Amino acid sequence: xxxxxxxxxxxxxxxRELEVLDKAFVGRTCAGVDPSRAIVLxxxxxxxxxxxxxxxxxxxxxxxxxxxxxxxNGVRVTQGSExxxxxxxxxxxxxxELTVTIRSPEAEASTDEDDPDQTMTSWTTVSPVxxxxxxxxxxxxxxxxxxxxxGSEQMYAVMNSVFKVFSDLVMTHRGTIKDYAGDxxxxxxxxxxxxxxxxxxxxxxxxxxxLAALPQIASELAESIPEASQLRVGWGVTTGMVTVSQYGxxxxxxxxxxxxxxxxxxxxxxxxxxxxAPIVVDEPTKMLVASAYQLASLGEHAIKGKRQPxxxxxxxx
Numbered sequence: 001x002x003x004x005x006x007x008x009x010x011x012x013x014x015x016r017e018l019e020v021l022d023k024a025f026v027g028r029t030c031a032g033v034d035p036s037r038a039i040v041l042x043x044x045x046x047x048x049x050x051x052x053x054x055x056x057x058x059x060x061x062x063x064x065x066x067x068x069x070x071x072x073n074g075v076r077v078t079q080g081s082e083x084x085x086x087x088x089x090x091x092x093x094x095x096x097e098l099t100v101t102i103r104s105p106e107a108e109a110s111t112d113e114d115d116p117d118q119t120m121t122s123w124t125t126v127s128p129v130x131x132x133x134x135x136x137x138x139x140x141x142x143x144x145x146x147x148x149x150x151g152s153e154q155m156y157a158v159m160n161s162v163f164k165v166f167s168d169l170v171m172t173h174r175g176t177i178k179d180y181a182g183d184x185x186x187x188x189x190x191x192x193x194x195x196x197x198x199x200x201x202x203x204x205x206x207x208x209x210x211l212a213a214l215p216q217i218a219s220e221l222a223e224s225i226p227e228a229s230q231l232r233v234g235w236g237v238t239t240g241m242v243t244v245s246q247y248g249x250x251x252x253x254x255x256x257x258x259x260x261x262x263x264x265x266x267x268x269x270x271x272x273x274x275x276x277a278p279i280v281v282d283e284p285t286k287m288l289v290a291s292a293y294q295l296a297s298l299g300e301h302a303i304k305g306k307r308q309p310x311x312x313x314x315x316x317x
Contacts (some may be wrong), residue, residue, distance in 0.1 A: 004060050005101045006053070006091075011042065020060070026093055043094035045174075050093055053085065058087045060102060068094070069174060069190075074178035078129050078244050081189050096256075117207045132191035133256065133286060134203040134239045135264035136175065138166055138210055140183040141232035141272060152255050154225050159183070161217050162231070166210050173206040178256055184268065188256055190244065198290035200239050207235045207279045208317060233280040236268030237315075239288060260284075267312060277314025286313045 004020040018024055018039055027050040028218055030038040041050075049068035054061050064070045065084040070077045071092040077083055085091075087102040140162065142241055147155055170187040179186040187206070191198040214233060221228035240260025263282060271280040276300050284292055294316040300309035 002055075003101075003103045004053075005276070006039065007099045007101060008039070008096055009176075014106075020055055022055055025049065026051050026098070027063055028051070030314045031124070032261050039098070041094060041095065041096050046095035053089075060100070062091065069176070074177075079131070080129060089307075104111060129244045130161055130241065131193055131244060132195050132239065132243050133244065133258075133260070134189045134191070134200045134237065134288075135242075135261050136170070136189075136203045136207055136266045137236045137268040138185050138207070139234045139236070139265075139268040139271070141234060142230070146227060149227055150225065158225065158228055158231070161221055162214075162233075165213050165217055169206050169209045169213065173202045173209070174205055175203060181265075184265070186261075186265070188242075188261075191239075195239065195284070195288055197288040197291075200237075200285050201292050203237055204279070204285070204289050204293060204315060207237055208315065211278055211317060212280065231276070232272055234268050234271030234273055235281065236264040236266070236271055237281040237285050238267070239282065239284040240266040262305060263303065263310070266305070267310075270301065270312075275312065275314065278314040278317075281315060283311045283313070289315075 006018045006020065006024060008016055010016050021037070024037055024039065025033045026039045026041065027048050028041060029048045030040055030044045031048070045068050047068050050066040050068070051070050052065065054063070061082050061084050062070070062072065062077065064077045064079060066079070069079075072083065082109055085100050085101065085102070089100040090100040091100065091167050096188065144212070146158065153261045163180055166185050170177055175187040175189050177185070177187050178313070187203075189203045191199045193241060210233070212230060218229050218231040221231070238260040240258055242256050242258030242261055260282070267280045267282065272278040276296060277296070280298065281289070281295070287293070295313040297316050298312040300311050303310045
């Protein structure tokens with residue numbers, strides 16, 4: 001018989017463990033759930049009924065039911081979706097990490113030599129979710145020139161420093177890192193079916209925080225890499241309907257498909273370059289954040305792949 005357990009540290013730093021017999025519930029209250037089947041976390045970033053882990057005939061699965069997000073192995077689970085869990089997976093809920101342990105006598109008795117396909121994972125598809133998101137793309141300026149000047153080890157140091165700080169700021173502002181695409185980092189904030197001003201504002205706040213952090217990153221890098229003192233980044237922030245899905249040989253793989261995502265990459269390439277503003281947003285984002293930030297019109301611009309010119313706006317830091 002397979003044993004499934006969740007292990008974590010409580011608020012006092014003590015190691016805790018819960019065996020999943022059929023279902024286990026995680027949340028801030030888990031109202032009406034037997035205490036032996038619930039993990040209650042006193043954390044404002046945890047929803048009242050955050051997620052449920054269930055054992056089925058096909059394995060162990062996690063279903064996200066939260067408004068605040070669930071991460072498995074550092075990748076956000078699509079809101080409202082279900083994904084399989086494997087032994088050793090780490091689930092982050094608020095500030096707490098739950099480690100999944102799945103053991104069976106058969107699995108422990110076998111070895112990779114006995115079963116060469118043991119480590120293979122089958123193709124997994126999770127039903128897509130159609131919803132509004134706010135996209136944030138931060139694009140490093142002069143990447144090609146830097147690459148020609150610096151060695152690969154120095155370029156790695158530059159990108160690692162920028163991406164680490166920027167990623168931490170996205171996570172702090174409750175966003176999801178989707179990709180590190182060459183010289184750019186792409187993150188998104190899920191709204192649900194209706195536009196959500198709070199989520200768009202979180203994305204813009206994250207961009208502003210990244211902009212504010214850049215001088216310190218450049219200063220520290222310049223001590224050993226003088227060329228890094230001139231680091232510049234352009235940010236593109238857009239909002240629109242997309243399809244969010246998990247697919248591939250790993251259930252943690254994400255796909256975010258939509259016109260607004262493509263637009264975020266396009267305008268990040270204009271920001272702090274062809275356009276004077278370092279952070280450029282589209283009109284749907286501007287409508288959601290206008291009450292929280294000062295925005296200046298940058299006029300309408302022809303964007304590759306768009307039939308009509310697109311109104312763009314700059315956020316004043």
